[in-house]
Amino acid sequence: MLTDKKIARCDILVIGGGPAGLMAARKAAQKGVKTLLIEKGKQFGLKVCGEAVSTATFAEAEVPPSQNFICGEEIDRVLVYAPEEEKKVEICAGSIGYDGGYILNKRAFLEEMARLAFQAGAEVWTEAVANQLLRHNGLFRCVVATNKGEQLVEAKIVIGCDGVNSLVARRSFNRKGYRVIPCVQYQMDNCHLIDKRTLEMFVGNNVAPDGYVWIFPKGKGLANVGLGTQGAPARRCLDRFIKTHPHRFKKARVLKMGAAPVPIGGQVEEIVQDGLMLCGDAAGQVIPLTGAGIHSSIAAGKIAGEVAAEALLEGNTSREKLSAYPQQFNKVWGKRISDSLKAQQVITKLSDRELNRLADILIGQDIVDLANGFNLVSVGLKLLKYPTFAGKIARRLLEKQGR
Numbered sequence: 245m246l247t248d249k250k251i252a253r254c255d256i257l258v259i260g261g262g263p264a265g266l267m268a269a270r271k272a273a274q275k276g277v278k279t280l281l282i283e284k285g286k287q288f289g290l291k292v293c294g295e296a297v298s299t300a301t302f303a304e305a306e307v308p309p310s311q312n313f314i315c316g317e318e319i320d321r322v323l324v325y326a327p328e329e330e331k332k333v334e335i336c337a338g339s340i341g342y343d344g345g346y347i348l349n350k351r352a353f354l355e356e357m358a359r360l361a362f363q364a365g366a367e368v369w370t371e372a373v374a375n376q377l378l379r380h381n382g383l384f385r386c387v388v389a390t391n392k393g394e395q396l397v398e399a400k401i402v403i404g405c406d407g408v409n410s411l412v413a414r415r416s417f418n419r420k421g422y423r424v425i426p427c428v429q430y431q432m433d434n435c436h437l438i439d440k441r442t443l444e445m446f447v448g449n450n451v452a453p454d455g456y457v458w459i460f461p462k463g464k465g466l467a468n469v470g471l472g473t474q475g476a477p478a479r480r481c482l483d484r485f486i487k488t489h490p491h492r493f494k495k496a497r498v499l500k501m502g503a504a505p506v507p508i509g510g511q512v513e514e515i516v517q518d519g520l521m522l523c524g525d526a527a528g529q530v531i532p533l534t535g536a537g538i539h540s541s542i543a544a545g546k547i548a549g550e551v552a553a554e555a556l557l558e559g560n561t562s563r564e565k566l567s568a569y570p571q572q573f574n575k576v577w578g579k580r581i582s583d584s585l586k587a588q589q590v591i592t593k594l595s596d597r598e599l600n601r602l603a604d605i606l607i608g609q610d611i612v613d614l615a616n617g618f619n620l621v622s623v624g625l626k627l628l629k630y631p632t633f634a635g636k637i638a639r640r641l642l643e644k645q646g647r
């Protein structure tokens with residue numbers, strides 16, 4: 245039985261030390277409120293990840309890119325292969341006005357994020373699992389299993405950054421429409437990569453139904469080779485892809501394997517309650533068509549940490565006060581996530597024949613606009629010029645935009 249003597253008290257408890265939680269803890273602590281972050285892993289960044297990020301992610305995280313947590317070279321090109329692989333769309337970062345990106349060593353990057361949270365004044369516990377969350381006299385009490393036994397933590401605000409299986413979400417939020425896609429990834433060496441600055445993605449119903457395969461180069465023949473798919477066993481699809489691409493993987497070895505789901509159903513409707521907030525994967529804040537969530541999770545954690553600290557300093561932790569968080573987040577990310585979801589709902593229904601045809605019509609900018617939810621209308625209008633092949637797809641995209 246836990247007694248009051250064992251209670252650790254803080255203003256803000258952040259559950260989960262992924263990109264969202266580490267940013268939230270740093271921002272809250274920088275405002276001078278007593279912040280505790282708990283992470284169940286022994287280390288940060290143990291979850292499998294493709295590790296691809298845009299350069300803008302570093303600015304969001306307020307961490308300059310460094311060789312300490314970047315693998316290989318700067319990425320400046322993406323190739324998206326149609327089911328007939330000789331058909332592909334090339335996206336060159338420079339020519340469409342975007343900075344490129346990098347493949348992270350995510351573990352090292354999150355270590356740096358944890359160091360910055362600690363430096364800002366946050367207390368950080370690893371090997372600490374939140375097992376129960378209860379309200380008690382207007383505060384929250386969280387039962388945390390640590391390697392030294394059970395510990396009760398009391399907090400005025402709890403920020404749930406605890407990923408797909410979030411305890412905070414299960415305990416207190418209705419995540420209607422929350423949908424995940426199973427993903428599996430191998431880290432492989434001795435891969436034959438077309439070049440070290442190019443990300444490669446493969447779509448098609450034979451390759452990855454309702455998803456895609458990625459090859460992300462980490463330098464010196466090392467690569468993250470993974471796949472997300474629905475309606476077919478992910479690992480079997482990945483093994484088949486590797487087997488059917490011997491020119492790439494004949495000499496390759498699997499060094500590591502991991503599997504985890506990615507939320508691709510869009511942001512859930514409710515992400516704040518009195519004293520409670522949800523961020524990152526827990527809130528579905530992932531770009532649905534690509535499954536990218538590192539940048540958006542850091543952005544969410546940053547706003548949530550600041551809003552929570554300000555609410556505490558003003559002595560008002562009500563849902564209304566905390567709603568500044570979704571309002572600010574949605575200004576930048578709300579439409580991107582919802583438009584990418586609309587594009588995903590159209591694209592994943594396409595036959596291989598339609599995907600092949602699209603590869604003839606679309607250029608790099610169109611793919612970026614679709615995938616990131618930047619501009620569905622311009623892609624829809626372009627496709628309308630090809631009524632026999634692409635008119636149906638165009639109409640579906642434009643309908644989704646209320647046109």
Ligand SMILES: Cc1cc2nc3c(=O)[nH]c(=O)nc-3n(C[C@H](O)[C@H](O)[C@H](O)COP(=O)(O)OP(=O)(O)OC[C@H]3O[C@@H](n4cnc5c(N)ncnc54)[C@H](O)[C@@H]3O)c2cc1C
Nearest residue numbers: 260262263264284293294295296374407524525536537538
């Ligand atoms: C296979 C795969 C490939 C991906 N590739 C990319 C990519 O290339 N680029 C990209 O941008 N995104 C990618 N993503 C998505 C990206 O990993 C996530 O969107 C991002 O990590 C979300 O950050 P988060 O902090 O919300 O959650 P997470 O990174 O999931 O972190 C949650 C943390 O909470 C901890 N936790 C959970 N429950 C508890 C508990 N009860 N108590 C204490 N701690 C707890 C976990 O251990 C974890 O560290 C990929 C995801 C997968 C699965």
